[in-house]
Amino acid sequence: xxxxxxDLVFTNGPVLTMDPSRSRATCLAVTDGRITAVGHSEVEExxxxxxxxxxxxxxxxxxxxxxxxxxxxxxxxxLGECDLTGTVDPDEYLRRVRAYADAHPxxxxxxxxxxxxxxxxxxxxxxxxxxxVIPDRPAYLLNRDHHGAWVNSRALEIAGITADSPDPAxxxxxxxxxxEPVGMLQEGAVGLVGRHLPPQTPADRLTGLxxxxxxxxxxxxxxxxxxxxxxxxxxxxxSDAYLTAARDGSLTASVVGSLWWHRTAGExxxxxxxxxxxxxxxxxxxxxxxxxxxxxxxxxxxxxMTAPYxxxxxxxxxxxxxxxxxxxxxxxxxxxxxxxxxxxHFHALGDRAVRExxxxxxxxxxxxxxxxxxxxxxxxxxxxxxxxxRFRELGATANxxxxxxxxxxxxDDLTIPFLGPERAAWQYPFGDLLxxxxxxxxxxxxxxxxxxxxxxxxxxxxxxxxxxxxKPFLPEQALDxxxxxxxxxxxxxxxxxxxxxxxxxxxxRADLVVLDRDPFAIPQEAIAETRVHLTYVDGRRVHxxxxx
Numbered sequence: 001x002x003x004x005x006x007d008l009v010f011t012n013g014p015v016l017t018m019d020p021s022r023s024r025a026t027c028l029a030v031t032d033g034r035i036t037a038v039g040h041s042e043v044e045e046x047x048x049x050x051x052x053x054x055x056x057x058x059x060x061x062x063x064x065x066x067x068x069x070x071x072x073x074x075x076x077x078x079l080g081e082c083d084l085t086g087t088v089d090p091d092e093y094l095r096r097v098r099a100y101a102d103a104h105p106x107x108x109x110x111x112x113x114x115x116x117x118x119x120x121x122x123x124x125x126x127x128x129x130x131x132x133v134i135p136d137r138p139a140y141l142l143n144r145d146h147h148g149a150w151v152n153s154r155a156l157e158i159a160g161i162t163a164d165s166p167d168p169a170x171x172x173x174x175x176x177x178x179x180e181p182v183g184m185l186q187e188g189a190v191g192l193v194g195r196h197l198p199p200q201t202p203a204d205r206l207t208g209l210x211x212x213x214x215x216x217x218x219x220x221x222x223x224x225x226x227x228x229x230x231x232x233x234x235x236x237x238x239s240d241a242y243l244t245a246a247r248d249g250s251l252t253a254s255v256v257g258s259l260w261w262h263r264t265a266g267e268x269x270x271x272x273x274x275x276x277x278x279x280x281x282x283x284x285x286x287x288x289x290x291x292x293x294x295x296x297x298x299x300x301x302x303x304x305m306t307a308p309y310x311x312x313x314x315x316x317x318x319x320x321x322x323x324x325x326x327x328x329x330x331x332x333x334x335x336x337x338x339x340x341x342x343x344x345h346f347h348a349l350g351d352r353a354v355r356e357x358x359x360x361x362x363x364x365x366x367x368x369x370x371x372x373x374x375x376x377x378x379x380x381x382x383x384x385x386x387x388x389x390r391f392r393e394l395g396a397t398a399n400x401x402x403x404x405x406x407x408x409x410x411x412d413d414l415t416i417p418f419l420g421p422e423r424a425a426w427q428y429p430f431g432d433l434l435x436x437x438x439x440x441x442x443x444x445x446x447x448x449x450x451x452x453x454x455x456x457x458x459x460x461x462x463x464x465x466x467x468x469x470x471k472p473f474l475p476e477q478a479l480d481x482x483x484x485x486x487x488x489x490x491x492x493x494x495x496x497x498x499x500x501x502x503x504x505x506x507x508x509r510a511d512l513v514v515l516d517r518d519p520f521a522i523p524q525e526a527i528a529e530t531r532v533h534l535t536y537v538d539g540r541r542v543h544x545x546x547x548x
Contacts, residue, residue, distance in 0.1 A: 005046055006047065007050075008030040008053075008510070009054070010029075010514075012055050012058065013025060013026035013056050013058075014058070014060050015028050015038065016060055016485065017062075018062070018490040018502060018503040019038075027042075028504060030510040030539040033510055033539040035506050035508050058517075060514070060515045060518045062513055063501065063503055064221065064511035065219070065220045065489060065513060066221065067216070067443045068442060069378045069443030069445055070225065070445065071228055073208045076209055076212030076213075076215075077204065077205070079211055081100075090119050090125070093119070094133045097110060097112075107137070108138075109155075109198055110140070111140050113143060114142075114447070115144060116409070117148075118410050118413055125183065127182060128183070129183075130153075130183060134154075135153075137154060138157075138193075139155060140197060147296055147302070148186045148187070149184070149185045149193060158193070159195075159196055161173060163178070168188040169188070170187055171187035174186065186302060187296045187300070202240050206245065208238070209245055213245075213251070213253055214543075215451065217542045220453060220513035220535050221535075222501070223493070224253060224255060224496075225495065226238065226256070229259050230260050239276075243282060246282045251283065252537050253537065254284045256288065257285060258287075258289040259287055259291065261293075263325050267336050289345050292330070292333070292357075294324055294325060294346055294353040294357055295323060296324075297349055298381055298419065301319055302321050303321045303350030304352040304353040306350075312417070321350050321352065321353075331360045331363035331364075332363075334363060338367070338371060338375075343375060344364075347379060348377045348378070349379040351383055351387070354377060358391070361375050370395060374395075374497065376397035379445075380398055380428065380433075383432075388436045392436055392439075395439075397438070397440070397441050398433045398439070398440050400441070400442050400460070401444065401445050402428075402457065403456045404459075405477070406464055406468065428474070429477050430460060431479065434479060439491060441495040442491060442492055454530050458528035460484040461479060461481050461484050462478065463475050466528035481520060489502050489503070510536055511537055512534075513532055514534035515533060516545070533548035
């Protein structure tokens with residue numbers, strides 16, 4: 001019996017399917033945007049007169065990567081702003097700010113970011129330094145993790161921030177010995193200035209989305225979960241860009257939007273979230289998730305910990321970080337969201353925040369039973385050993401940002417000394433989570449860090465940054481290559497409820513990536529050298545490298 005010819009056939013694999021029933025193959029066929037055959041030479045019988053044949057020549061074919069925690073529009077917008085990434089030299093930051101300001105005399109505000117906290121004593125830059133290069137216009141520069149902003153005196157003046165200004169409940173204004181603001185704002189204090197930024201236009205946001213999509217496709221990413229839609233606190237709301245692109249067909253990726261939970265409000269916001277879910281679901285866009293940010297970050301001591309941070313002398317302080325939402329209220333909120341069919345996406349970085357998020361998932365399970373809402377916890381920098389097994393018990397996915405699990409100055413100088421040796425050994429416990437049976441997904445948090453999945457996979461396997469001579473960071477927590485690839489494909493597809501993606505099996509969508517080599521055939525220390533040659537969405541090529 002003959003079969004209709006395929007539109008696209010890949011030959012001479014390897015093909016990594018992420019399908020437990022058939023993990024490896026050498027050929028794959030696509031018809032009408034769906035995978036129609038996976039196997040070996042018999043698949044070549046589907047080649048017809050009009051079939052496009054791709055000779056893999058030993059290059060690995062696998063499911064398209066999916067990013068389970070990203071801020072794509074924000075990243076795309078920042079690509080057009082003052083870029084401070086790629087250096088830790090404070091003088092270079094100032095040179096770039098001056099150059100950007102000189103090149104853009106029309107801009108009312110100088111915005112951008114990407115600077116690293118290790119560049120400054122205590123991780124705190126000053127307004128006076130910024131004033132030397134941009135004294136006449138306000139400057140607002142987010143740091144690498146986007147949990148703090150470096151601002152100049154003009155920006156503080158516009159926001160009315162003085163020595164008499166109180167810290168917001170969810171943030172901190174850094175001050176000098178006299179109580180004067182130094183020009184560094186942490187967490188919720190960022191919004192004190194951020195709310196005064198000139199509003200971005202819908203056209204700006206759409207341009208940012210399409211710029212980001214092109215970059216992400218070039219990295220093999222075919223779907224993602226945007227971790228902040230309909231937000232506030234100085235962050236742009238990209239929901240209109242996504243909806244426009246979904247309606248006009250320019251959105252080629254599949255996107256799940258995480259609707260922001262406003263932490264100053266309570267259950268009364270749920271009807272509005274339900275209305276947004278309906279309004280913002282169209283085509284490739286589905287806004288069925290709610291993002292709850294439960295704490296901050298460790299390096300500025302706002303991540304919520306079960307025990308106090310240490311000071312520079314190794315003594316306990318009075319600060320254990322911030323829980324942005326009361327833990328008992330969090331249980332009610334998550335149970336109510338779960339009852340309405342929402343997935344909850346937690347920012348949980350410190351071990352107390354992780355425990356509070358898991359307690360909230362447990363409350364939802366007790367109230368509603370085991371629903372297919374697939375809650376997930378992102379970041380997981382510090383996880384108490386007592387909570388490792390609870391992920392599997394509760395059906396909560398660990399959403400890892402693997403690129404962070406390595407020695408680098410922000411870790412070694414601004415984090416480990418203030419956690420102490422016991423807690424420092426609980427960081428990014430990917431191996432322990434896997435051994436406990438936890439489902440793993442993966443994301444980048446771009447523009448906080450690189451969106452390149454292969455860079456993250458390199459660190460997940462090696463626990464060392466690419467091109468770093470540092471020793472591996474807690475090497476017992478490393479993942480094997482197949483598991484790391486699965487987290488960035490099948491694991492994230494599960495979190496995204498994209499159940500016909502993430503694995504290569506007949507009937508699934510043909511979201512595919514072809515690498516320039518087989519990473520299983522090279523030393524694991526060289527994984528980061530791997531590049532993407534081809535990316536397909538529904539069998540249509542959306543990226544081809546020049547040398548593909």
